[in-house]
Amino acid sequence: MKQYAILVAGGSGSRMGVALPKQFLSVAGKPILVHTLERFLAYSADLQVILCLPADQLAYWQELKQAYPLTFTHPIIETPGGASRFQSVRNGLQRIEDNEGIVAVHDGVRPFVPVEVIAESFRTAAQQGTAVVSVPAKDSIRLVHSETENQALDRSQLRLVQTPQTFQVALLKKAFEQSESPLFTDDASVAEAAGFPIFLVEGSYENIKITTPEDLWMAEAILQRS
Numbered sequence: 001m002k003q004y005a006i007l008v009a010g011g012s013g014s015r016m017g018v019a020l021p022k023q024f025l026s027v028a029g030k031p032i033l034v035h036t037l038e039r040f041l042a043y044s045a046d047l048q049v050i051l052c053l054p055a056d057q058l059a060y061w062q063e064l065k066q067a068y069p070l071t072f073t074h075p076i077i078e079t080p081g082g083a084s085r086f087q088s089v090r091n092g093l094q095r096i097e098d099n100e101g102i103v104a105v106h107d108g109v110r111p112f113v114p115v116e117v118i119a120e121s122f123r124t125a126a127q128q129g130t131a132v133v134s135v136p137a138k139d140s141i142r143l144v145h146s147e148t149e150n151q152a153l154d155r156s157q158l159r160l161v162q163t164p165q166t167f168q169v170a171l172l173k174k175a176f177e178q179s180e181s182p183l184f185t186d187d188a189s190v191a192e193a194a195g196f197p198i199f200l201v202e203g204s205y206e207n208i209k210i211t212t213p214e215d216l217w218m219a220e221a222i223l224q225r226s
Contacts, residue, residue: 001100001101001102001126002048002098002100002101002102003044003046003047003048003101003102003103003104003122004047004048004049004050004096004101004102004103004104004169005040005047005048005049005050005103005104005105005106005164006050006052006089006092006093006103006104006105006106007033007036007037007040007049007050007051007052007106007107007108008052008081008085008088008089008092008105008106008107008108009021009023009033009051009052009053009081009107009108009109010052010053010054010081010082010085010088010108021054021057022109022210022211023053023108023109024057024060024064025210025216027111027210027216027219027220027223028220028223028224030068031064032108032109032111032210032219033061033108033109033111034064034065034068034071035111035112036106036107036108036109036110036111036113037049037051037071037072037076038071039111039112039113039114039115039118040104040106040118041071042115043115043118043119043122045073045074048077049076049077050076050077050078050079050092050095050096051076051077051078051079051108052079052080052081052088052089052091052092053078053079053080053081054080054081055080055081058078058080061078077095079091079092079094079095084180085184085186086176086180086184086190087180089105089176089187089190090176092105093169093172093173093176096169096173098169099169099170099173100169100170101168101169102122102125102126102166102167102168102169103166103167103168103169103172104118104121104122104125104163104164104165104166105163105164105165105166105167105172105187106163106164106165107163107209109209109210109211110162110163110207110208110209110210111210111219112204112206112207112208112219112222113133113162113163113164113203113204113207114204114206114207117133117164117201117202117203117204117207118164120201120202121133121164121165121166121201122166124166124199124201125166125167125168125199126168128197128199129167129168129171129196129197129199130165130166130167130168130171130188130191130196130197130198130199131164131165131166131167131199131200131201132161132165132166132187132188132198132199132200132201133161133162133163133164133165133200133201133202133203133207134159134160134161134162134200134201134202134203135159135160135162135202135203135204135205135207136155136156136158136159136160137155137158137159137160138155139155140152140155141153141155141158159200161186161188162203162207162209163186163187165186165187165188166201167187167191171191171196172187172190172191174194175187175190175191175193175194175196176190177194178190178193178194181193206222208222
């Protein structure tokens, strides 16, 4: 069964306080996005990768990837992202002509997803239709109703959702026929709104999303340890 990975890399460097988009920032001498791609290609050299980037970053990416010829040994489909994550993923799905197969959607700035997590995501999605990576909440969590009203939640019943979020292709295409909603914060919420059950896969606390300067420090530490 054909396998695809849509890597969504539409971020800017605003929360980093830099002009360079965060997916191109260097960690241990290599752009974050290249680290991410290497994890997925390590899972399978036959994986069809679809990279969603802002249209004004595609030319920069073409230049950047020339520095890593050993990483890019087979073609990657590159497509302009949209104004939102939902639109970017939908653009990526449109590049998959077949309705058969399994597709993983992953944040381009999560460079440390373990290969075994990717593999388990594809296995579970093939069997169940959906597979969403998550980890148990470690901190206490409160639900805020207003500035003066909030309540504690039972963290044993809560999971922190990560990516990849993996689906049978036909299922995810059907889900993305819906109109976009502010409630669609990830692909699982889109599939759930379309009536599909969500199956969870155990993730890793190292599978961080690099968004702030503090995340960059953590990323360097993860690489030094490994």
